[in-house]
Amino acid sequence: MKAEEESLLESRLAEAEAKAAAEKEASRNFVSxxxxxxxxxxxxxxxxxxxLCDGIICEREQVKEYHRQMLNESIYLQRLVTDLLEFSRLQSASFSIIREPVNIADVVSDVCRSLKKIAEEKGVSLETGDESPVFIVNGDYARLRQMLIVILDNAVKFTDKGGRVTVSQHMENEKLYLTVSDTGCGIAEDELPLIFVKFHRTVTGQNRNGTGLGLAIAxxxxxxxxxxITAExxxxxxxxxxxxxSEKMTEEELEAYS
Structure with missing residues (x-):
């Protein structure tokens, strides 16, 4: 019996060491x-x-261009730092999110209403399906809204004028499926498996200022x-x-909030 206990202890210690090593490597890769x-x-x-300081650039138009370039890079840096902090917090096991009953249909309606004007200004049609099933999760409304904005904003951004973005919901086997489809430029087959990897981004005219963290955060x-979340x-x-x-709140859980 003692030998079995020692073997079990050694196995758990080995697992803990392997987990610690993996976390250390992940942290090192993240910093890199x-x-x-x-x-x-x-x-x-x-x-x-x-x-500019050395006087190499002194013509008025060139100076303005250099100032504009530095401003753009500063804006990108600010966005990158904000996304990094957000991503780091979400990955931390100690970071807790607000938990309360949230109907996914309410989040969808809110986000679509917010982005409809942006889509219209670009000449993109934003359409929503007729079905809005009630599916209540124990979650954070603001975070879920943030998640959907990332996806919907990308859909509008990568769809040209005259294109269409469609948001729909349906129930199947007690699960809620929420889809965001666009008629945009699409993603290359070899890049599709990488889109949720942090810092991966496709450099295009529509994505010049992307940080490569939006989909990872979502x-x-x-x-x-x-x-x-999956993508095709x-x-x-x-x-x-x-x-x-798939984690719908039960009637008993909902009653506990009333």
Whole structure:
């Protein structure tokens, strides 16, 4: 019996050591990725400032262009730092989110209403399905709203004028499926498996200022709510993101909040 206990203890210790090593490696990779992302905008700002301070750039239009470039890089840095802090908090096991009954249909309606004007200004049609099933989760309304804004904002951003973005919901096997489809440029097949990886981004005209963290943040929020997010896409035809919510609150749980 003693030998079995010792063997079990050794096994658990080995698992703990392996987990600690994996977390340490993940942390090291994260720091390395952050440093890589920060290097380019910092180098651009420093190079521009040195050129201005040394008098190499002195013509009025060139000076204005350098100032504009530094402003753009500063805005990108601010956005990157904000997203990094957000992503880091969501990944931390100690970071708790608000838990209260949230009807997913309410979040969808709120986000669509907020982004409808942006879509209209771009000439993109934002359509919602007729079905709005009641599916209440024990979650954080603000975080779920943030998650859906990331996906819907991307859909509008990558869809050209005259295109369409469609948001729909349906129930199947006691699960809620929420889909966001667009008729945009689509995602290449080799890039599709990487879109949720932090810092991965496709550099296009529509995505010049992306930090590569939006989809990673959306996936973390979905995971915190017991939801799975997947994507399908074809270049030139569009992209569809699907959320599958399976953790619906029971009547007993809802009564506890009343």
């Amino acid at each position: 990725s952050v440093a890589h992302e920060l290097r380019t905008p910092v180098a651009v700002i420093r190079g521009s400032l040195e050129a 996936r973390e929020i979905a995971s915190r709510h017991g939801a799975e 896409s074809k270049v030139g035809e569009g992209t569809t993101f699907t959320f599958c919510f």
